[in-house]
Amino acid sequence: xxxxxxxxxxxxxxxxxxxxxxxxxxxxxxxxxxxxxxxxxxxxxxxxxxxxxxxxxxxxxxxxxxxxxxxxxxxxxxxxxxxxxxxxxxxxxxxxxxxxxxxxxxxxxxxxxxxxxxxxxxxxxxxxxxxxxxxxxxxxxxxxxxxxxxxxxxxxxxxxxxxxxxxxxxxxxxxxxxxxxxxxxxxxxxxxxxxxxxxxxxxxxxxxxxxxxxxxxxxxxxxxxxxxxxxxxxxxxxxxxxxxxxxxxxxxxxxxxxxxxxxxxxxxxxxxxxxxxxxxxxxxxxxxxxxxxxxxxxxxxxxxxxxxxxxxxxxxxxxxxxxxxxxxxxxxxxxxxxxxxxxxxxxxxxxxxxxxxxxxxxxxxxxxxxxxxxxxxxxxxxxxxxxxxxxxxxxxxxxxxxxxxxxxxxxxxxxxxxxxxxxxxxxxxxxxxxxxxxxxxxxxxxxxxxxxxxxxxxxxxxxxxxxxxxxxxxxxxxxxxxxxxxxxxxxxxxxxxxxxxxxxxxxxxxxxxxxxxxxxxxxxxxxxxxxxxxxxxxxxxxxxxxxxxxxxxxxxxxxxxxxxxxxxxxxxxxxxxxxxxxxxxxxxxxxxxxxxx
Numbered sequence: 203x204x205x206x207x208x209x210x211x212x213x214x215x216x217x218x219x220x221x222x223x224x225x226x227x228x229x230x231x232x233x234x235x236x237x238x239x240x241x242x243x244x245x246x247x248x249x250x251x252x253x254x255x256x257x258x259x260x261x262x263x264x265x266x267x268x269x270x271x272x273x274x275x276x277x278x279x280x281x282x283x284x285x286x287x288x289x290x291x292x293x294x295x296x297x298x299x300x301x302x303x304x305x306x307x308x309x310x311x312x313x314x315x316x317x318x319x320x321x322x323x324x325x326x327x328x329x330x331x332x333x334x335x336x337x338x339x340x341x342x343x344x345x346x347x348x349x350x351x352x353x354x355x356x357x358x359x360x361x362x363x364x365x366x367x368x369x370x371x372x373x374x375x376x377x378x379x380x381x382x383x384x385x386x387x388x389x390x391x392x393x394x395x396x397x398x399x400x401x402x403x404x405x406x407x408x409x410x411x412x413x414x415x416x417x418x419x420x421x422x423x424x425x426x427x428x429x430x431x432x433x434x435x436x437x438x439x440x441x442x443x444x445x446x447x448x449x450x451x452x453x454x455x456x457x458x459x460x461x462x463x464x465x466x467x468x469x470x471x472x473x474x475x476x477x478x479x480x481x482x483x484x485x486x487x488x489x490x491x492x493x494x495x496x497x498x499x500x501x502x503x504x505x506x507x508x509x510x511x512x513x514x515x516x517x518x519x520x521x522x523x524x525x526x527x528x529x530x531x532x533x534x535x536x537x538x539x540x541x542x543x544x545x546x547x548x549x550x551x552x553x554x555x556x557x558x559x560x561x562x563x564x565x566x567x568x569x570x571x572x573x574x575x576x577x578x579x580x581x582x583x584x585x586x587x588x589x590x591x592x593x594x595x596x597x598x599x600x601x602x603x604x605x606x607x608x609x610x611x612x613x614x615x616x617x618x619x620x621x622x623x624x625x626x627x628x629x630x631x632x633x634x635x636x637x638x639x640x641x642x643x644x645x646x647x648x649x650x651x652x653x654x655x656x657x658x659x660x661x662x663x664x665x666x667x668x669x670x671x672x673x674x675x676x677x678x679x680x681x682x683x684x685x686x687x688x689x690x691x692x693x694x695x696x697x698x699x700x701x702x703x704x705x706x707x708x709x710x711x712x713x714x715x716x717x718x719x720x721x722x723x724x725x726x727x728x729x730x731x732x733x734x735x736x737x738x739x740x741x742x743x744x745x746x747x748x749x750x751x752x753x754x755x756x757x758x759x760x761x762x763x764x765x766x767x768x769x770x771x772x773x774x775x776x777x778x779x780x781x782x783x784x785x786x787x788x789x790x791x792x793x794x795x796x797x798x799x
Contacts, residue, residue: 204413208242208358210238212236214254215372216231216372228371232417233371234417240265243273246271246331248275270296272297272734275353276299276300276426277350278347278350278416287317293600326340334357336356340354340405344397345364348392351364352401361405361413365416365417367428370417388493398436399436402429402436408799427690432670437671438525443474446491446497447478448492449513451503456502459535467581472584473588498531500534503534503542503548504545509541517546529556530558531561532563533565534562534565536564537565561576590737598735600736603735607640610628611674611744613626614627618657621682621686624672624677626677627644640730641727641728646724655719659712660713661697662712664743666739669753679789697711699712709737712734713735714733715733767787780792
């Protein structure tokens, strides 16, 4: 397979494997990817599994077409990628091994101290020139082993991403990328979200056109989609709106309660209800769905004064992978001493940002009328935001929405007649209560100011504390004049004034109609009446302080001299910051930078 004119694929497909890493079912096999870069100097990127030595060496020999490789670059020491280092050196004894110190230490552990006398030990950020191709090595510790590094080729703009952006499945099988990539990510990498976020931040500064992972297909189109999913997964954000119900049932009574709840959720507008019998379905698939959706209901029996083993296994898997930023409800069944809900809740005691439902369903043996009433209350609690988003069931005159206003952060949505727009603001306040009037102040340089001045209407979306940094990147770091901020939205929800309101990460929104404009020199204040107000959830409003302390990525300034962006955390290294410098991430100017302390 030709990746570019000078980069070729030399990997293999494995259809004999049944369990990857001894635990993950792979009905469509696995791909072990390896690549060769042909230039004045020739570099081979990683090897493959031990079962495919000759096939891989044949592929390499064919790609070389009589030439000899100068380097073998080892990005990751797992045996499915490093097992043929010794075989490679036997075939090409003059080649130099390129890796970092941790990799060479592991190499000796796996293959002995005498492997490869010719070595090039690289440091983070080190470059290696092959001729036209300039390779930069970027360390990515714990994504998902401590020695991992990725490699960027600035000539063809290729990121060799190690296990990042990988998936289950061989390359000769046509299947959806996201499903098996999601199962792969949360099964293998999911615990290390912070480390993946750090790597994504480094990758954001690179002009990547192609991603070459060690598993799964080469990615060369719609890279924003793949990077966006990785950003959501690694920040423990909600990928899809919906509710998952995971259960175990011995005699069918707990299952009956689950089925009743699922039907109630569908009737109340839940866009997706996923029901999983943990005793019968693949555990990795169950873990994947739990991270995909924002709400989870766990239903099980008390069993030997504990909980049913499959449920315990499932929760252990979630907690081990840093399950967070989710809403959880419990259904317990116990004939004489029900303890399941208490035990399940206790298992999440160290998990971050978990909201537990007020309603717990407690069944004693079989479902009774009082349990059906509890299930109804639980479904109402779970679907409050879905009911509020639906035109048919929403209370559009719920003025308690105004109570969500504080010194918070908001997304103001508008429409210029051709496309929808959104802007992050922190200047929203209630100025009168009879009638209700809201003041919104916007910088005149922002395109939203121009739109609202022309149209006289806007929606104010009150961000809640579960809003990830991606929301601020999307609505705060680019101009709506040049970018369609809703281009990647599958469905758009609109209020009665025709404007968009956000489908998630808000606790309320208000539709406003401009009654008065106050010119404040650099800014304009729009004083508006409220035409519609909906409360979406009971989650707390995102304040500016909360954003700074908990959402904005912490800049990596250790050992660096320079300046850091107060908005997004981008680090500029240098003695002086140019007055006209523009942050490459958030597009804010030099005034929003401060010296590294």
